[in-house]
Amino acid sequence: VTIDLVLVGFGNVAKRFVTLLAERDATLRRDYGAAVRIVGIATKRHGQIFSTRGVDPGAFATASAPRETNRPLTSVEFIRRATRASRAAARQGRLVVVETTTLDIRRGEPAIAHVRTALAGGAHVVTANKGPAAFAHRALARAATQAGRRFLFEGAVMDGIPIFNLVRETLTAVNVAGFRGIVNSTTNFILTGMEQGQSFESALLEMQARGIAEADPSLDVDGWDAAAKTAAMANVFLGAAITPQDVQREGVTPAAAARAQTARASGRRLKLVASAAREGRRVRARVALEELEASDLLAGVEGQQNAVILRTDLLDEIAIVQQGGGLTHTAYALLSDLLTIVRGASRRPPRAAPRGRSL
Numbered sequence: 001v002t003i004d005l006v007l008v009g010f011g012n013v014a015k016r017f018v019t020l021l022a023e024r025d026a027t028l029r030r031d032y033g034a035a036v037r038i039v040g041i042a043t044k045r046h047g048q049i050f051s052t053r054g055v056d057p058g059a060f061a062t063a064s065a066p067r068e069t070n071r072p073l074t075s076v077e078f079i080r081r082a083t084r085a086s087r088a089a090a091r092q093g094r095l096v097v098v099e100t101t102t103l104d105i106r107r108g109e110p111a112i113a114h115v116r117t118a119l120a121g122g123a124h125v126v127t128a129n130k131g132p133a134a135f136a137h138r139a140l141a142r143a144a145t146q147a148g149r150r151f152l153f154e155g156a157v158m159d160g161i162p163i164f165n166l167v168r169e170t171l172t173a174v175n176v177a178g179f180r181g182i183v184n185s186t187t188n189f190i191l192t193g194m195e196q197g198q199s200f201e202s203a204l205l206e207m208q209a210r211g212i213a214e215a216d217p218s219l220d221v222d223g224w225d226a227a228a229k230t231a232a233m234a235n236v237f238l239g240a241a242i243t244p245q246d247v248q249r250e251g252v253t254p255a256a257a258a259r260a261q262t263a264r265a266s267g268r269r270l271k272l273v274a275s276a277a278r279e280g281r282r283v284r285a286r287v288a289l290e291e292l293e294a295s296d297l298l299a300g301v302e303g304q305q306n307a308v309i310l311r312t313d314l315l316d317e318i319a320i321v322q323q324g325g326g327l328t329h330t331a332y333a334l335l336s337d338l339l340t341i342v343r344g345a346s347r348r349p350p351r352a353a354p355r356g357r358s359l
C-alpha cells in the first residue's frame with residue numbers, strides 16, 4: 001500500500017520525520033508492505049507545494065526563496081483542497097495529514113481546525129502539536145470516530161516515549177485514576193541547576209543552546225507547556241474535557257533557587273510536578289512546585305529527564321522515565337502513529353466463523 005502524506009508545518013520536527021522515513025524505508029516496505037509518498041507541504045511563510053504524484057521535500061527545503069502557489073492558500077484551505085485532490089487515497093484510508101505547526105497556547109488554533117478539516121476530508125491525522133489534544137480532544141476523537149479515521153498525537157507528551165500508545169494499546173481494560181509527572185525538560189533542568197548553585201539565567205541559556213528551550217522561553221518557564229501536556233493527558237486518560245487554562249498553573253522563577261537549595265539541604269527535592277486526578281465527577285489538574293521526599297520516584301528525575309507515573313485500578317502505579325528528548329524522539333512519535341494507521345489499514349476483517357452445527 002502507498003501512504004500519501006500531507007505535511008502541514010515543515011520545521012525542525014517535520015524535516016527530521018522526513019529523513020527518518022527515508023532511514024526506515026526498508027523496514028516499512030518489508031515489515032508493513034507500505035511505501036510512503038509526500039504529496040503536499042504547507043508552511044506559514046515558506047510556501048506551499050502539492051502534487052498527487054508526489055513532491056520532493058528535499059528540494060522544497062533547500063530552495064532559497066519562499067515559494068508560493070499563485071496565491072498562498074490559508075492552511076485550512078490548503079488541507080481542504082489537498083484532501084479533495086487526493087480523494088481516491090482518502091477513500092481508501094491511505095491519506096494522512098501530518099500536523100506539526102507551532103503551539104498556540106491561547107486556543108490551540110489553527111491546529112484544531114487543521115485536524116478537523118483533514119478528518120472531514122477523509123484523511124487520518126497524526127500530530128506532534130499539543131494543542132489539539134489539550135484543547136479539543138473529545139470533539140476531535142469523536143470526529144475521527146465518525147469519519148472512520150485515526151487522530152493520533154503520541155509526540156505531544158514525552159516526545160516519542162509511548163505513553164498514549166501504552167494506555168491505548170496495552171492497558172486496555174485498565175482504568176487510569178490519575179497521574180503525576182515531570183513533563184517539561186527546561187524547568188526541570190533549571191531547578192536541578194539552581195539546587196547546585198547555577199543561576200536561573202545560565203541554566204536557561206544552556207537549555208536554549210542545546211535547542212531544548214525556545215528563544216522565547218515563557219511557554220516553558222511559566223508552566224504553560226506543562227499545563228498543555230497535563231490537559232492532554234487528563235483529557236485522554238481521565239476522559240476530561242479541559243484546556244490548559246483550566247490547569248492550576250505555577251512556573252519556575254529565579255526566586256525558586258533558595259527554596260530548591262533549602263529543600264536539597266534537608267534531603268528533599270523541589271520539582272515542578274504536573275498532576276491530575278478524578279475528584280467525584282470532576283478532574284482536578286495542576287502544575288505546581290512541590291517539595292518531594294527523597295523516596296518519591298519523581299525526586300530522582302534530574303536535568304532533562306521526564307517521567308510520568310500512572311495510577312491505575314488493576315496494576316497500581318506504572319512509571320515511565322525518559323532519559324532525554326529531542327527531534328529524533330518526536331519524529332519517531334509521528335512514525336509510530338503512522339504505523340498504527342498502517343497496521344489498522346492492513347488488518348483484514350476476521351474470517352467468518354464456521355457455522356455451528358447442531359447434533
Ligand SMILES: NC(=O)c1ccc[n+]([C@@H]2O[C@H](COP(=O)([O-])OP(=O)(O)OC[C@H]3O[C@@H](n4cnc5c(N)ncnc54)[C@H](OP(=O)(O)O)[C@@H]3O)[C@@H](O)[C@H]2O)c1
Pocket residue numbers: 008009010011012013014042043044045046047075100101102103110128129130155156159326327330
Ligand atoms: N522540537 C521538538 O523537539 C518538539 C517536541 C515535541 C513536540 N513538538 C511540537 O511539534 C510542533 C513542531 O515543532 P518544530 O520544532 O518543528 O517547530 P518549528 O521548527 O517552529 O516549525 C513549525 C512549522 O509550522 C509552520 N506553521 C506555523 N503556523 C502555521 C500555519 N498556520 N499554517 C501552516 N504552517 C504553519 C511553520 O511555518 P514556517 O516555516 O513558514 O515558519 C513551520 O514550518 C510544535 O507544535 C511543537 O510544540 C516539538
